[in-house]
Amino acid sequence: MSSEEKRAWIYVVVGVVVPVAYLTTVLSKVPGTDVARIAYVGPMLTAIGVGICASIVLAIMTAMASPQDAGQTDERDREINRRGEFVGFYVMSVAAIVPLVLAIAEVEHFWIAHALYLAFVLAALASAVVKIVAYRRG
Template sequence: MSSEEKHSWIYAVVAVVVPLVYFAAVLSKVPGTDVATIGYVWPMLTAIGVGFAASIVLSIIAATVSPGEAGKTDVRDKEINRRGESVGFSVMSGAAIVPLGLAMAKIEQFWIANTLYLAFVLAALASSIVKIVAYRRGW
């Protein structure tokens, strides 16, 4: 497994685990509560920071375990990365319509922020999945 594929797996796992913890913690407060009173800003910023840090730390660990592969990319890796990022951008562009619509409808900021965060999560996950599939099925 190339270092780029390992990075895609790491990114996919982090893009699932960290948001799941965040959404479980924050959305569990929604039933029976006015969402305007739910403190979501710091938990969301924490989740974003933990996601970045976890991706970096896990990528460093993967590079340390297989130092011969670290940083080596070829044309195939670059093309897979380009395709994955393109799909991620498309998913983000489409998913961003939801928070935009919520903002236009003057819905609570809680929902706008959380749907925008979900759009970023879906984009990261789609990008990683496309890359992993390309590595597994061949390019």
């Protein structure tokens, strides 16, 4: 398994675990509560920071575990990365319509922020999954 494929797997794991933990924590407060009163900004920024840091730390640990593979990319890796980023861009472009519509409809900031957060998460997951599939199937 190449270092780039390992990195894609890290992004998938972190991209699922961190948002699920965050959304479970914050959305459990929604029933019976005015969403304007839910303190979500700090936890959301924490989740974003934890996701970024976890991805970096895990990528470094993976590179240290197999230093002979670290940083080595070839044409296939670059093509797979390009394809994954391409799909991620389109997923983000389509998913960003939801927060835009919510903003136009003047919905609570809570829902707009979470729709945008989910758009980023979906784009990152789509990109990583496309890369993994490309590595596995060619």
